[in-house]
Amino acid sequence: MALVIKNGRVIDPASRTDRVADVLIVDGRIAGVAPDLSSPQARVLDATGLIVAPGFIDMHVHLREPGFEHAETIESGSRAAAAGGFASICCMPNTKPVNDSPTVTSYIVERARRKAIVNVFPIGAITKGSAGEELAAIGAMKEAGAVAISDDGMPVMNSRVMRRAMEFARSYGLPLIDHCEDLNLSAGGDMHEGANSVRWGLRGIPAAAEDVMVARDLLLAELTGARYHVAHISTRNAVAMVDHARRRGLSVTCEATPHHFALSDAQMPPYDSNYKMKPPLRSVGDADAVTAAIAAGAVSAIATDHAPHPGSEKMQEFERCPFGIIGLETALGLALERLVHTGRISLARMIELFTTGPDSILRLSRGTLASGAPGDVTVFSTDREWTYDLNQSLSRSRNSPFDGHVFRGGPVATVVAGEIVWSL
């Protein structure tokens, strides 16, 4: 069983490779990167004119299984991931039941083994039921396969609980990922607090709701020495604080979503639930600050926060609609459009944000094309024009603001352990 990816421009930041070459995968592992590779009976994938990169990793996805299979399943979410160029995805624990025990973690791992077409790594809850009170079985979840802990969407408000969680996470060698939102400051809010929330009579979520939690967490990370990661960073102040902490030598990282650097509340059509998520689309200044932080190297990963919701839930009054949009299939296109084609970052840096960046946080031993590494490869174009047709999405849900968007460049093929799991 072998696959050779011929004649693409191979960019592997981990091994400082950027040249036209072939990539040979044998028995699910990278066997070599060199010109004119071949192997008897190897299947050939022609990548002429395309970029060949290590398999992309999305460290922030909601797969909705178990419990919300009407919105997404491990299978459907993995297919959307593959179509987005992702070979590995990490699923957040806000399922039903919450992934707060090794039983649920094992269930997800087992379902993924049977149903998923990409690698799925579960993220365990910080607290039981993500209720913010009692710590979940963090060590046992790690043994069952959890790669991080997070109460994403249900942030731990009690600072003492958060301190203990960081201490445990550190002792088990797991990063702690926080969705930073002061629930008292954000209570009742439906969009970013700013000129448009006031104009439209919608209750606002101030940027300060994120900032105060980032500030608290950074102090606790310093106190505990935990590896701490800010999910979907969205504000100017949060970006500055994380960068400051990082420069001081703390083990602190953050991720940015494509929608938070590509959109702002100023571009949002009034009361359109496909623009409703948490954190909300911030001001133009915040979106610019997130983009600048990416360009300056202060952001370690691009993550989608892919959050499927069925139409029945999004077809409601704006304030009743749930938060979240899908994003797996549009992430690469948006990163190319907003970061690479604009000259803000190099192609190699973008690939880092999808590979070595998340890998260094989660320590998955992936994200490289070095010999012996898992045979995960993302093949993409930087110039092919294509239009995102939401009705063709492989996700079970249709909640995206990018329907009809014309992209320049995007995924062409996704290879997982030497198998082409998706191609155009």
Add this chain to the structure above:
Amino acid sequence: MNAGLLGIEELDRAEIEAILTRARDFQPLQSQSLKKLDTLRGKMIVNLFYEASTRTRTSFEIAAKRLSADAVSITASGSSVTKGESLVDTLNTLAAMRPDAIVMRHAASGAPHFLARHLPTPIINAGDGAHEHPTQALLDARTILDRRSTLEGLRVAIIGDIAHSRVARSNVHLLSKFGARIVLCGPASLLPVELAQLAPGVTLTTDIREAIRDADVIMMLRVQLERQHEAAFPASEYFRFYGLRLEHLDLARPDAIVMHPGPINRGRELSSEVADFQRSVILNQVENGVAVRMAVLERVIG
């Protein structure tokens, strides 16, 4: 497809002027013994109120009847809302009965805008959350113009819970389009600074005296306790700092008028003496409500 009336913000001056002029035609009718025209004979209007309302619903109903349209009024408590039907399904069901317009009030900002994207039937917004209440602003403008030749250059103070007020937003949009100077006044927690960007000519103050000084029009707003999800202001202090009293009126222009969208709370946002003050035009506003809504119904359906 949906040529209803969702808000003032998207109307231009000519459209507003047309409605206000037509409303003036309907004013004498209100005091005649025979009050009915057959302009909308055979037309059907559904009044769908998801929020308690006496004056607006009655006003729309009377306006419809004075134009000989049939009007059906539905309140949320007696409808399929309690059976778990979604808003868009309820509206689709009503639309299938082919009314000529749906007049709608809803507690969620943007609810009529959301529905207008999915329904062919014209929707007239009778108040959506804290967003807009277009017919209120139109009847307020009609009431001011009954006493002033123009809105241009007028100094209008709007005082109270601005943050949660759809009346304030619609009035700001309308008055600004006609060149009025608008001062918004309330406690800081009910007066987000972004309000200054709502429209040209808007300034903000937390000092009621500064707001009233040289005002031509003073619009008092009801304290909308049902829309406040927290104690944004100590209720016990409200009247002391933001209640309109007779002595305040000395600061305003000598011919200044006092307005209120109702229902008024004597002793909370204005004193009883102010409510009964000779230049209080609160009941004129109510009366103009019918004429303005006739003009709106005629424009949308006629």
